[in-house]
Amino acid sequence: MTDLLRAKQVAQKRGRSLSRLYADIAEKRFPRGIKLGRKIVVWRESDVDAHIDNELKQAIEQGGDV
Numbered sequence: 751m752t753d754l755l756r757a758k759q760v761a762q763k764r765g766r767s768l769s770r771l772y773a774d775i776a777e778k779r780f781p782r783g784i785k786l787g788r789k790i791v792v793w794r795e796s797d798v799d800a801h802i803d804n805e806l807k808q809a810i811e812q813g814g815d816v
Contacts, residue, residue, distance in 0.1 A: 753796075754793070755795050755798060756790075757772075757783065757793075760783075760798055763798055764798070781801065
């Protein structure tokens with residue numbers, strides 16, 4: 751079974767604030783979550799991990815220190 755994360759957990763996992771998470775979603779730098787109800791949005795942990803790995807690869811390719 752896939753582990754699901756709420757927005758606060760996603761932000762913590764990325765090491766960023768909740769407001770930065772929402773800004774990244776609005777700027778299409780991070781995928782939207784899956785809406786389960788009126789006030790419930792989740793992300794698959796595996797999708798979040800893949801996105802973080804991709805961000806790290808891009809930073810390394812651009813010569814950033816990780």
